[in-house]
Structures are given as structure tokens and as C-alpha cells.
Amino acid sequence: MSFSRPSRSQPSDASAQDHPTQGFPAQEHPDGERLAGERPREERPAGERPERGRGASAGRATDPAALLDRLTLGSGRADRVTHVEHVPARQGRTAEWPSWVPRQVLDRLSANGIQRPWTHQALAAQLARDGEHVVLATGTASGKSLGYLLPVLSEILAGPDGETTRRRTGTALYLSPTKALAADQFRAVGELAGEDSLATTCDGDSGWAERDWARDHAAYILTNPDMLHRSILPAHARWARFLGSLRYVVVDECHHYRGVFGSHVAQVLRRLRRIVAHYGADPTFVLASATVSEPAGSAARLTGVPVRAVAEDASPHGGLAFALWEPPFTRLTGEGGAPVRRSATAETADLLADLVADGVRTVAFIRSRRGAEVVAVQAREHLAEVAAELPSRVAAYRAGYLPEERRALERALQNRRLLGVAATNALELGVDIAGLDAVLVAGYPGTRASLWQQAGRAGRDGQGALAVFVARDDPLDTYLVQHPDAVFGPPVEATVLDPDNPYVVKPHVAAAAAELPITDADIDRFGPSAPAALQALEAEGMVRRRPHGWFWTRRGRASDLADIRSVDGQLVRVVEGTTGRLLGTVDAGAAHTSVHDGAVYLHQGATYVVDHLDLEAAVALVERAEPDYSTTAREITDIEVLESERGDRWGEATLDFGSVKVENRVVAYLRRRLVSGEVLGEVPLTLPPRTLQTRAVWWTVSEDQLVEAGLGRADVGGAAHAAEHAAIGLLPLFATCDRWDVGGVSTALHPDTGRMTVFVYDGHPGGAGFAERGFTAAARWLGATRDAIAACHCADGCPSCVHSPKCGNGNNPLDKSGAVRLLDVLLNGAPPEARPVEGDDGT
Numbered sequence: 001m002s003f004s005r006p007s008r009s010q011p012s013d014a015s016a017q018d019h020p021t022q023g024f025p026a027q028e029h030p031d032g033e034r035l036a037g038e039r040p041r042e043e044r045p046a047g048e049r050p051e052r053g054r055g056a057s058a059g060r061a062t063d064p065a066a067l068l069d070r071l072t073l074g075s076g077r078a079d080r081v082t083h084v085e086h087v088p089a090r091q092g093r094t095a096e097w098p099s100w101v102p103r104q105v106l107d108r109l110s111a112n113g114i115q116r117p118w119t120h121q122a123l124a125a126q127l128a129r130d131g132e133h134v135v136l137a138t139g140t141a142s143g144k145s146l147g148y149l150l151p152v153l154s155e156i157l158a159g160p161d162g163e164t165t166r167r168r169t170g171t172a173l174y175l176s177p178t179k180a181l182a183a184d185q186f187r188a189v190g191e192l193a194g195e196d197s198l199a200t201t202c203d204g205d206s207g208w209a210e211r212d213w214a215r216d217h218a219a220y221i222l223t224n225p226d227m228l229h230r231s232i233l234p235a236h237a238r239w240a241r242f243l244g245s246l247r248y249v250v251v252d253e254c255h256h257y258r259g260v261f262g263s264h265v266a267q268v269l270r271r272l273r274r275i276v277a278h279y280g281a282d283p284t285f286v287l288a289s290a291t292v293s294e295p296a297g298s299a300a301r302l303t304g305v306p307v308r309a310v311a312e313d314a315s316p317h318g319g320l321a322f323a324l325w326e327p328p329f330t331r332l333t334g335e336g337g338a339p340v341r342r343s344a345t346a347e348t349a350d351l352l353a354d355l356v357a358d359g360v361r362t363v364a365f366i367r368s369r370r371g372a373e374v375v376a377v378q379a380r381e382h383l384a385e386v387a388a389e390l391p392s393r394v395a396a397y398r399a400g401y402l403p404e405e406r407r408a409l410e411r412a413l414q415n416r417r418l419l420g421v422a423a424t425n426a427l428e429l430g431v432d433i434a435g436l437d438a439v440l441v442a443g444y445p446g447t448r449a450s451l452w453q454q455a456g457r458a459g460r461d462g463q464g465a466l467a468v469f470v471a472r473d474d475p476l477d478t479y480l481v482q483h484p485d486a487v488f489g490p491p492v493e494a495t496v497l498d499p500d501n502p503y504v505v506k507p508h509v510a511a512a513a514a515e516l517p518i519t520d521a522d523i524d525r526f527g528p529s530a531p532a533a534l535q536a537l538e539a540e541g542m543v544r545r546r547p548h549g550w551f552w553t554r555r556g557r558a559s560d561l562a563d564i565r566s567v568d569g570q571l572v573r574v575v576e577g578t579t580g581r582l583l584g585t586v587d588a589g590a591a592h593t594s595v596h597d598g599a600v601y602l603h604q605g606a607t608y609v610v611d612h613l614d615l616e617a618a619v620a621l622v623e624r625a626e627p628d629y630s631t632t633a634r635e636i637t638d639i640e641v642l643e644s645e646r647g648d649r650w651g652e653a654t655l656d657f658g659s660v661k662v663e664n665r666v667v668a669y670l671r672r673r674l675v676s677g678e679v680l681g682e683v684p685l686t687l688p689p690r691t692l693q694t695r696a697v698w699w700t701v702s703e704d705q706l707v708e709a710g711l712g713r714a715d716v717g718g719a720a721h722a723a724e725h726a727a728i729g730l731l732p733l734f735a736t737c738d739r740w741d742v743g744g745v746s747t748a749l750h751p752d753t754g755r756m757t758v759f760v761y762d763g764h765p766g767g768a769g770f771a772e773r774g775f776t777a778a779a780r781w782l783g784a785t786r787d788a789i790a791a792c793h794c795a796d797g798c799p800s801c802v803h804s805p806k807c808g809n810g811n812n813p814l815d816k817s818g819a820v821r822l823l824d825v826l827l828n829g830a831p832p833e834a835r836p837v838e839g840d841d842g843t
């Protein structure tokens, strides 16, 4: 075992880590932020005690500018707004209803206040009805659902003679990335088509009787790709009647299918198309997303069929004021006496309380689950000072609550019993929370697509709305609030996925062979890597070639070979020891950091302390308590080189590709006093390491080269860390991956190489092909990395060059100019095309 751990006294300059999402799914949002211990420093800047009114704006239309004015009334508050972007109001444009929409649907729409379709809804509906695959890429709450529901409901409600019927004729399938969204859509269908509309949800929570009913009677099934992959496709013969009548496949929130997960879903859809073709169906795909760039291209990659985009949004928009907000300095000081800004969570709790006290329906999005709990608790505390009944109108919402609790919270938000919610991104996707007046976003959610998805929750029903992005005290967020162009200038990120990734294709080809032998004519459906995948499976004895195609030879379930969400391990149940009550669940990966022995665990404002985490039984026993501290887990990530499979020398520098073991271990936790954040002590933990055996590309330079680059011992860590971040940022250009699919570790001295080393590894067990592609294109990739950093106009690094939205070390230390010099010496010995252009001297 080798160690490249950060030393305690120098927490981050010996090595730095950039966690991938998949390898260690320790957090709700795919970023490096840890869950535990983020009880904000409740240090209020001098002179600030905003006046909280009561229900001042309840019941009146929202004027976002006036809302923002009221929010900035407190002393010094106006200075915190660094920029306000005004998205102007827009008039809606309507069309006629297509003649084929059943009267029953029109009547129900009219009763719901929908008299005419927006033009984009009518166009998308007509294209789908005509059999053209279509992606609706219009804004949040632009009525995309109705765009696909018109053809779907017309199909499932209309009998052969055009009359509405309760007999199943054509069928439709709806796929969403989350169960909550499918449940929400199910409600919407019920409203339009009636309770007995032959629609149903079908997911992992459905019992056998529900599944049987779905199979035998449902005309519209709302489910997710996981269910398709694990249950429906492997048992397709039992679903033959439903699949053989399949007329539409709706893929909602399609931007969500990106990276390796997106590649898996692309293969699941190819399997679906093959199976339904076997039963004589050729369904039309209708996709929807408010935040997808190049919609037609990415939808075509996902589905494998040509897709037409409808992107001109004709729904009315009430105008949005989008403010960038930088919390003030506190009296606290950090490392080296540097002033510390108020935490984004504390600031957000304040803003949430102000808005709720003002009668403004608000959702605050927080990056971590614990953060969401803390914001809700603090907002309630503030509101208790205003009126006794107000605290109960604020709640937290996050994954890990029991499904019934989540549904109850969604309902309470919809029917306005709740005015304020502090949520993680679990609430980001399409759950229709009509009538939000304001959205707060605490900390950059990682992508502009996600930021807009969250901000777009505000301003439904064509009302004006306010969005506020509250910066965390880290370089990336600080940069963003100081550079509005970086937030509002560029379009949302491309949805990167690679349906032909051989690591993904292989298990799906196996699953497909188990579903139905793969004939020569079928192979093309699975893309250019399918023939090699079949040969590899044959060599492993998993499939066999027979006259009628490739057959699965094993007894086991072939679909088990592909873990499409890469969630490793069982959910850990959080149980109250004295009562036996199940409070919620925590992902296996997050359990070590958030429910270790002694951890403070928050659930809807109640505080618990973990008595014991039993990993074997996957249970954390907790007890109610009122500790005056929070807890923060301390982790160490090590990377060990197992084998270099391919290597190259670039002069004195080396470049390798091979297998590595990444080991992540929670070794202790810190107890911090609630108000001051003061560290009360460190308690060691003996938790087993979590390991990820995967593949990596890594490079080293010699001591002489470090001298040549002008990097002293103290500078190497920051330069290597910055180069690692930029290289990860550029890898998607060469390896069709998503930034969150790979991780990185950089270290000033690695025991296995004896040198400064930068690793970039696939965040998936066994590898996913990205590191390998990075190795193959290393000269171009690292050359582009060097040029991107050098060409960036910033002084000391920014999100466009060396900051990472998912850095496990809070983007510290980073040395931008050092990274350019380091890459220069590395590239000096590289093949000629990668060398920097003469005279371009970087920063």
C-alpha cells in the first residue's frame, strides 16, 4: 500500500484529490463536498439584523426587482449583490389544438385553465404524432409535459374508431431519472385523463400485484431506465403485449443521461428498440429537457435514432431577476489570518427566513444533505423570532427520507402549507412546484445546466420571480460572483455521452444476448464496439455463437453485469435505537462520512447522535440528543500503482497507463462548536477502507525538470494540483466522458514512482476507457491543457482553467503559472505536435 495522504499540518499541499462521482458516491451532489459537519459559522457581520416583516407580499404578484430591494434593505446588504441579470418578460404565443386530441382531454385541459397550446407544444405534438422522433428543448416550466402528453394521451385514450375507450390499444412508456418525477407525472396524467386512465407508475417500490396489473392492463407506464434494464427487458416475453403495442417512448429530463450513466441508458434504449421491433413495434421517441445544448445531436446519440429539435419557447415568461450574492466578511479569521466570509449556508438561511417572513414561496438549493438540514433549522430559528406559527412553514427536502415523507413534503409545497424549503438537488428535476416566487442557490451546483435548472424552478405561471446565487467562500464561487459573464455568457454545457464506450457496450450486449439471441443483422444496433464485445464475451465463455445468433450461456442474470448507476453497495438504514423507528436511509458510499459512530445526524430539524454504525447489517443506530457541536469526517485518499500496462518516456518525463487501487478511508472525525466552528477535538475511527480498483493515466517529471520549471518544494503541490484540474477539465474533449466520471490525485512525491506524479483515473470499477483514451491522446490532451491554462486571461486561476467544481480540497492550493511551467517541461520531450507554440509564454 502506498500513501500520498495530505499531512495534518499541511492539509492539502502534499497531495490533492478530485473525486469522481461514481467511485465514492459519498455525496448527494456529484462534487467533492463532504456531508457532515457543515454547521455554518453563525457569525453575523456587525450591524446586521434585518427587519423581518410578516407576510408583506403574500398573495400579490411578484415583482422581482421589488423583492430584491426588500431583501437588500438591511445594513450593508446591498453591497453583497455583485450583479443582477434581468431576463426579460416574454409574451406567450398560442396555436390551435391538433384535430386529433380527444375531446375528453380538451375538456380537462380547459377545466385546468389551459385553453390553447403554446406553439412549441403543438409543433412537438404534431411531429410525434406523425412518427418523427422529437426533442422538446424549451425552458423550465414551458409546458413540455403537455407537448408529449397530447400524442400519448390521444393514443392511449382513443379506440380504433376515434372514440375514447378504456381498452388498451396503443401503449406508451415514460422514462424519468427519478421515481419522484415519475410520481409527479403520474399525478399530471390523472388530472388530464382521469383516475382510470390505464396509466400507472412501475418502479422498484411497486409490489408484484402492481407490476402484474401494469403488464396486463396499463397503457401508459411511468418508470425509469433501471426498471427497464433489470426487470422489463429481461422478462420481455411476459411484457410482449405491452411492448408489441408500443407507440411512444418519452424520455424526460434527457440532459440527465450524461457521462457513463448516459452511455448505459443509451445502450438500454438500443436493447429496448430491438426487443419491441421483435414484437412488431417501432415507437416514436419524444425527449424533453430545459437545459440541453445541441438538443438534436445529443438526443440522437442517446436514442440511436435521428431526432428533430423543437427549441423555440413560446410560453409566456414573467421575467426573472437573477442576483449574484457574495456573503460579507465575518470577524473570524482563517489560515494565515485571512478574513473569512460568512458561510453560504448561514447567509442562505437568513435570506430564506426573510423571504418566508415576507410571504414569498421560496426553495433554497443546498449542495449537501446536511447543509439542507442546517439551513432549514436556522431559518426556522430566525422565523420563531417573528411569529410562532412561521417555523412550521419551513422544511428540509433531500434524498434519504422515506418515500412517503418526500411525497408529503411535495404535496405541502404544492398546496402552500409550506412556504420555504431547503432542498438538495433531489428537488431539482421537474417536480412541478407551481408558483415559486424565489429560488436561492447556495454554492455553485457544478454546471450552468444545473444552475439554470434550479433557478428555473422560480416563476411558474408566467409570474415574475427572483433567483439568487449565494457564493461559498471558495475560489470558484468567488470567481463566478465577480465575473457574471462566466455565469450568464456561455450556453449550458454539452451533454457528453458515448454510447460506443466498449466498457459499457460489453455488459449490455451480454444482456441483449440473454434477452434474445443477437443475429448478424442486430449487431449494428449496438454500435461499432459490439463485435469485439461479443468476441470477448465468447472468450470468457459467457456467450456462444450458434447458427441463429449469439446466445447467453450462463444461468445467472446477464443484466447483473451492468450496474447502470454505478451505485456500489446497499443503502444504510438510519434507525432510532430506543423506538426502532426507521428515520431514513444513507447511500452506502456516504455512510462512512455521515453516519459513523459519534456522527451528528440531522433529520427534519431533529438532532441525533449515531450510537453505532453496523456496516454488516447496513444499519446506523441513532439517539435523539442536543449536542452543542457538529461533526466533520476526516478522509484520506491513497492511490497505489498496481501495474503499468503501457508506458512512454518523454525525455526525462514518464507517462503511464495501467491499473491502480484508489483507497479512501475515513480515519477520524472532528467535533466543532456550533456557533464559533472552533475545533473541540478529534476522535479516531476505525472504519474499513473503501477501495476502487480501476485504470489510470499518470505522468511524472524528474527533480531536474522541477528545477528547470522554477518550482521549489513548496510550489510543486499547487502546480501539480492545478495541472491535474485543468487536465480533467480538458479530458472530455478527447475521451467523450463527463468531468464527473473521472477523478484525480496529484502529489509532490509518490512512493511508487518516487517523483511528483499526477494521476487521472476512471471513477468506475475496472475502468471506463477514459484514462486509456487520455493516454493514447496524451500529447494532444496535455498540450491542449497547457494551452488552455496559458490562454486564460485570469490572474491566478479561475473555473475556466484550473478551478474544479468538485475538488475534494476546496481548490487549494492551486498555482496557475506553476502549472504552465510544469506542463512545459513535461511536454518538452513529447512528440512534436504537442509542443507549445514558439513565443507563447503563457500567463
Ligand SMILES: Nc1ncnc2c1ncn2[C@@H]1O[C@H](COP(=O)(O)OP(=O)(O)OP(=O)(O)O)[C@@H](O)[C@H]1O
Residues within 6 Å of the ligand: 113, 114, 115, 116, 117, 118, 121, 139, 140, 141, 142, 143, 144, 145, 146, 290, 429, 430, 431, 432, 434, 460, 461
Ligand atoms: N398551453 C398552456 N397554457 C397554459 N398553461 C400551461 C400550458 N401548458 C402548460 N401549462 C402549465 O404550465 C405549468 C408548467 O408545465 P409543465 O410542468 O408541464 O412544464 P415543463 O416544461 O414540463 O416543466 P419542467 O421544466 O419542470 O419539466 C403547469 O402548471 C401547466 O399546467
